[in-house]
Amino acid sequence: MFFNQFPTVTTDPNKLEEQAREVMSVRSFNYVGGGAGERATMAANRLAFRQWKIVPRMLRPTTHRDMSVELFGTKQPNPLLIAPIGVQSIFHDDKETGVASIAKDIEISYVLSTASSSTIEEVAEVSGNGQRWFQLYWPHTDSITISLLVRAKKAGFEVLVVTLDTWALAWRPWDLDRGYVPFLKGLGCAVGFSDPAFQAQFRQQSGGKSVDDNIVEASAAWTADVFSGAAHTWDQLEVIKDNWDGPIVLKGIQSLEDAKLAVDAGMDGIIVSNHGGRQLDGAVGSLDQLAEIAEAVGDKLTILFDSGIRTGVDVIKALSLGAKAVLIGRPWVYGAGKAGKKGAKDVLKGILADLDQVRLQLN
Ligand SMILES: Cc1cc2nc3c(=O)[nH]c(=O)nc-3n(C[C@H](O)[C@H](O)[C@H](O)COP(=O)(O)O)c2cc1C
Numbered sequence: 001m002f003f004n005q006f007p008t009v010t011t012d013p014n015k016l017e018e019q020a021r022e023v024m025s026v027r028s029f030n031y032v033g034g035g036a037g038e039r040a041t042m043a044a045n046r047l048a049f050r051q052w053k054i055v056p057r058m059l060r061p062t063t064h065r066d067m068s069v070e071l072f073g074t075k076q077p078n079p080l081l082i083a084p085i086g087v088q089s090i091f092h093d094d095k096e097t098g099v100a101s102i103a104k105d106i107e108i109s110y111v112l113s114t115a116s117s118s119t120i121e122e123v124a125e126v127s128g129n130g131q132r133w134f135q136l137y138w139p140h141t142d143s144i145t146i147s148l149l150v151r152a153k154k155a156g157f158e159v160l161v162v163t164l165d166t167w168a169l170a171w172r173p174w175d176l177d178r179g180y181v182p183f184l185k186g187l188g189c190a191v192g193f194s195d196p197a198f199q200a201q202f203r204q205q206s207g208g209k210s211v212d213d214n215i216v217e218a219s220a221a222w223t224a225d226v227f228s229g230a231a232h233t234w235d236q237l238e239v240i241k242d243n244w245d246g247p248i249v250l251k252g253i254q255s256l257e258d259a260k261l262a263v264d265a266g267m268d269g270i271i272v273s274n275h276g277g278r279q280l281d282g283a284v285g286s287l288d289q290l291a292e293i294a295e296a297v298g299d300k301l302t303i304l305f306d307s308g309i310r311t312g313v314d315v316i317k318a319l320s321l322g323a324k325a326v327l328i329g330r331p332w333v334y335g336a337g338k339a340g341k342k343g344a345k346d347v348l349k350g351i352l353a354d355l356d357q358v359r360l361q362l363n
């Protein structure tokens with residue numbers, strides 16, 4: 001796969017961020033480019049990739065470079081997924097619906113975040129028969145959780161991803177210094193604001209007010225339910241299991257102990273991830289945890305990986321260490337920041353093309 005015209009974005013993974021910074025507003029760029037604390041875990045994520053190196057082999061056939069993979073009974077032509085990334089409207093005008101539409105075009109599975117600026121139903125409509133998963137930021141009110149799950153199922157989202165590492169946003173200096181909390185202004189709240197159970201709760205708590213006419217208050221109520229800082233616990237996964245008919249994947253697993261608990265809890269998959277170093281600064285590089293976890297539980301549930309993937313070689317390294325597929329995060333947001341959904345598409349097509357070239361070199 002080659003680009004036969006100039007791509008909208010640089011093909012150099014190390015220039016992508018800089019190119020996005022030139023055109024994005026400072027606050028939007030800082031939101032995606034920033035991380036927790038000193039950004040030490042962000043650095044550790046990349047260092048972990050650098051520490052693994054490949055030993056090439058020769059004189060083996062290269063015509064068969066199929067990278068397709070079957071995830072939860074559905075075959076996809078490549079081992080990539082689009083990581084759930086909230087508040088797309090602060091990065092580009094095409095929002096989640098735009099990114100979901102290009103995901104369908106290039107046959108990469110789309111994972112929709114609860115913190116989106118498009119609704120579940122809007123994304124389902126553009127996604128059509130494209131493969132789509134729903135990422136849950138797990139509300140504290142069960143009726144709201146259940147309502148989100150019912151909506152996602154009805155809209156054709158096949159796999160549920162439950163994120164465990166973000167009960168509140170971490171200490172992120174790049175945002176804090178500018179007092180930037182997008183969802184307190186209603187940005188990235190479309191999934192919540194369109195939810196009948198949340199709307200009913202808000203009406204009751206606010207003495208009959210509607211969400212649409214009271215965005216600031218509604219944002220505070222939504223954030224209090226979803227990002228209160230209070231974690232759920234392993235036993236509460238029953239609520240989700242009872243209300244989701246399909247595979248469940250836990251996102252944010254970093255320790256072998258938790259991977260084993262996920263097996264005990266009857267989960268179908270885990271995403272070995274540290275949220276791209278955005279939550280716990282000082283946490284280990286995500287790739288450093290992958291091999292141990294995959295060796296211990298890789299035959300009991302599906303292992304997926306994210307945090308730090310930038311190139312085709314990175315994908316190969318994560319697969320070699322035991323991931324069945326990987327999620328791509330910041331790179332496509334930088335592409336979208338530069339050139340909307342076309343930019344996101346070119347970044348993802350670039351990673352696919354790079355991956356194919358790497359596969360060719362590997363023989
Ligand atoms: C701007 C931004 C927003 C994110 N929003 C979400 C989200 O809504 N839900 C979620 O589970 N993870 C979210 N993540 C984490 C990503 O899904 C993924 O774990 C992370 O981006 C991987 O790190 P990398 O992009 O450095 O490779 C977000 C990440 C970024 C950069």
Ligand SMILES: O=C(O)C(=O)c1ccccc1
Pocket residue numbers: 085086087115166169183188275278
């Ligand atoms: O910024 C994030 O990492 C994230 O996960 C998130 C959480 C809430 C709203 C938007 C994004």
